[in-house]
Amino acid sequence: MMRLENIALERRGRRIIEGVSLPVAPGQILAIVGPNGAGKSTLLAAMSADLSPSAGMIRLDNRDLHRWAPLDLARRRAVMPQAARLGFSLPVQGVVALGRSPFERSHTRAENAAAVARALRAADVTHLVNRSYETLSGGEQQRVQLARAIAQLDIEDGKAQPILLLDEPTANLDLAHQHAVLRLARNLTERGVAVVAILHDLGLAFTYGDLVLVLHEGRAVAHGDPHDVLTPELMGRVFAVDGTIVAGHLIVRGPIAA
Amino acid sequence: MSDLALRESLVYALPRGARYVVAAALLLVAMAVSLAIGAVPLSLHDVMRALLGTSEDARQAAVIWQLRLPRTLMAGLVGAGLGLAGAMTQGLFRNPIADPGLIGASAGAAVVTAALIVFGGMLLPPGWLPYALPLGAFAGSVAVIAIVSRIAMVEARTSVALLLLAGIALNAIAMAGTGFLVYLSDDRQMRDITFWTLGSVGGATWIKVWALAPCVIVPLLLSPWFGRALDALNLGEREAAHLGFRVERVKRAACLAFALAVGGAVSVSGIIGFVGLVVPHLVRLTFGAQHRVLLPLAALGGATLLILADIVARTIVAPAELPIGLITSFVGGPFFIALLLRRRREIAT
Numbered sequence: 374m375m376r377l378e379n380i381a382l383e384r385r386g387r388r389i390i391e392g393v394s395l396p397v398a399p400g401q402i403l404a405i406v407g408p409n410g411a412g413k414s415t416l417l418a419a420m421s422a423d424l425s426p427s428a429g430m431i432r433l434d435n436r437d438l439h440r441w442a443p444l445d446l447a448r449r450r451a452v453m454p455q456a457a458r459l460g461f462s463l464p465v466q467g468v469v470a471l472g473r474s475p476f477e478r479s480h481t482r483a484e485n486a487a488a489v490a491r492a493l494r495a496a497d498v499t500h501l502v503n504r505s506y507e508t509l510s511g512g513e514q515q516r517v518q519l520a521r522a523i524a525q526l527d528i529e530d531g532k533a534q535p536i537l538l539l540d541e542p543t544a545n546l547d548l549a550h551q552h553a554v555l556r557l558a559r560n561l562t563e564r565g566v567a568v569v570a571i572l573h574d575l576g577l578a579f580t581y582g583d584l585v586l587v588l589h590e591g592r593a594v595a596h597g598d599p600h601d602v603l604t605p606e607l608m609g610r611v612f613a614v615d616g617t618i619v620a621g622h623l624i625v626r627g628p629i630a631a
Numbered sequence: 632m633s634d635l636a637l638r639e640s641l642v643y644a645l646p647r648g649a650r651y652v653v654a655a656a657l658l659l660v661a662m663a664v665s666l667a668i669g670a671v672p673l674s675l676h677d678v679m680r681a682l683l684g685t686s687e688d689a690r691q692a693a694v695i696w697q698l699r700l701p702r703t704l705m706a707g708l709v710g711a712g713l714g715l716a717g718a719m720t721q722g723l724f725r726n727p728i729a730d731p732g733l734i735g736a737s738a739g740a741a742v743v744t745a746a747l748i749v750f751g752g753m754l755l756p757p758g759w760l761p762y763a764l765p766l767g768a769f770a771g772s773v774a775v776i777a778i779v780s781r782i783a784m785v786e787a788r789t790s791v792a793l794l795l796l797a798g799i800a801l802n803a804i805a806m807a808g809t810g811f812l813v814y815l816s817d818d819r820q821m822r823d824i825t826f827w828t829l830g831s832v833g834g835a836t837w838i839k840v841w842a843l844a845p846c847v848i849v850p851l852l853l854s855p856w857f858g859r860a861l862d863a864l865n866l867g868e869r870e871a872a873h874l875g876f877r878v879e880r881v882k883r884a885a886c887l888a889f890a891l892a893v894g895g896a897v898s899v900s901g902i903i904g905f906v907g908l909v910v911p912h913l914v915r916l917t918f919g920a921q922h923r924v925l926l927p928l929a930a931l932g933g934a935t936l937l938i939l940a941d942i943v944a945r946t947i948v949a950p951a952e953l954p955i956g957l958i959t960s961f962v963g964g965p966f967f968i969a970l971l972l973r974r975r976r977e978i979a980t
Contacts, residue, residue, distance in 0.1 A: 443875045450873075452870075471865075474859065474863055474875070474876075521866075
């Protein structure tokens with residue numbers, strides 16, 4: 374269980390995040406939404422332990438995130454980056470296998486190979502295994518990175534309660550794969566994974582988020598069940614769009630006329 | 632691109648051990664040829680007998696034990712050090728055009744070595760110089776790497792353009808320093824320095840081999856550990872950290888390791904360019920880009936290549952000798968240009 378306690382974050386002397394508190398519970402998808410520059414990626418970077426909070430604390434199992442040994446942390450949480458270029462070309466198989474590096478000593482070679490094969494299947498990239506990563510399209514690369522992150526999740530015995538952090542996992546994907554990725558995230562929550570995803574599409578956040586966190590100018594302006602949070606009033610105020618919920622679906626009609 | 636995919640799948644299907652066997656066999660062949668060829672041509676049978684100490688011809692034994700074996704071993708160790716250092720530099724900076732020579736690490740080692748050649752006799756107890764040379768060269772190359780990588784670091788990412796430009800600047804400074812030392816030196820020292828700035832393994836002695844061996848073997852023994860970390864770094868520094876690697880520690884350790892290899896190599900043989908660039912590239916083309924495989928194979932390949940280059944250096948204008956650095960630059964320079972042409976777009980951005 375990860376807990377953010379009143380954290381503030383700064384980048385190059387500028388305060389990006391202010392006073393955010395939040396639990397990240399196993400078995401749930403937390404969707405982070407907000408307009409550009411709201412601080413979503415910065416918040417996710419702090420949850421990945423890339424950044425330390427300038428105030429407040431992030432705890433994982435009641436221990437300060439920055440006091441975790443990097444390897445122990447890697448066995449508990451995986452991060453899917455927004456865009457990643459390799460320095461040197463590798464086949465897809467090799468990229469996904471890197472996701473198992475935290476488990477190279479703790480698991481057998483066969484166990485790790487099985488985890489890689491499962492992750493390839495889950496992210497629907499098995500047919501690409503022998504392709505060279507740099508020859509793939511942006512969307513395919515993203516799914517390979519997703520497979521790598523899934524391979525890093527320790528979900529075999531269902532006890533580890535790993536955390537999966539996704540930075541705009543749907544950015545380059547076609548519609549079918551957008552839904553496939555989030556459905557996959559939902560399946561993972563059934564195995565005790567806590568998923569945190571930055572999403573730009575409010576409709577996807579509404580449909581797949583168990584909880585939604587709305588960031589606006591570095592502050593959490595709303596947090597809770599998507600039905601309660603994504604009100605027409607909030608969508609107008611924070612996103613400047615005219616949106617409503619109709620028969621269980623979120624409809625965005627367009628920007629509010631000035 | 633499908634043929635690329637096919638080739639990669641074939642290469643990865645080859646068992647790991649087989650790649651080492653192939654590389655080691657090539658190295659042994661090169662060593663055997665290097666021991667047999669020279670002013671006194673020997674048959675492989677003669678070479679074997681001399682090595683085993685069963686030769687009746689004392690002159691043959693002397694040629695092997697005093698001249699060709701130390702020279703072959705030194706060429707092999709220098710090549711292994713340069714190949715390994717090149718593969719590590721490229722992995723560390725995530726770029727196939729990084730090379731210890733291009734970023735100034737070799738020149739940093741060279742200036743300290745030249746200083747030791749000129750002043751070492753005055754400062755050090757007699758007999759210490761051969762062992763002080765690799766250590767001093769190591770310090771020189773560490774200093775240059777520290778400066779260059781600090782200049783090239785922008786917002787936690789290494790800019791390749793800055794890296795190479797900083798390398799040019801430090802190369803120029805170090806060359807000026809070396810030139811100044813040549814100016815200060817006496818006749819014998821000047822011959823030593825000049826011979827050695829062109830790059831040569833001609834002055835091989837057993838002492839140099841023993842002084843060089845740990846500089847190459849220690850980083851080589853650490854290469855499985857570095858290989859794992861550099862493979863993760865291939866994804867990006869943040870991504871490697873997410874996989875549980877202590878990235879800053881890895882980077883510092885890798886810099887020290889390749890500086891040791893470069894320093895050792897430069898201190899005994901001068902600046903031999905492009906081995907660190909060409910060898911890892913060829914290994915990557917044939918065996919793929921995984922560093923845990925690449926590092927040891929780049930060492931084996933570098934050793935093979937430099938032994939072969941040395942054979943050319945001492946036979947092509949026999950009875951005289953060409954400096955080996957000329958040969959590697961003649962081959963490596965055009966290779967580097969070809970590499971630039973292929974990657975123009977990426978590098979320009």
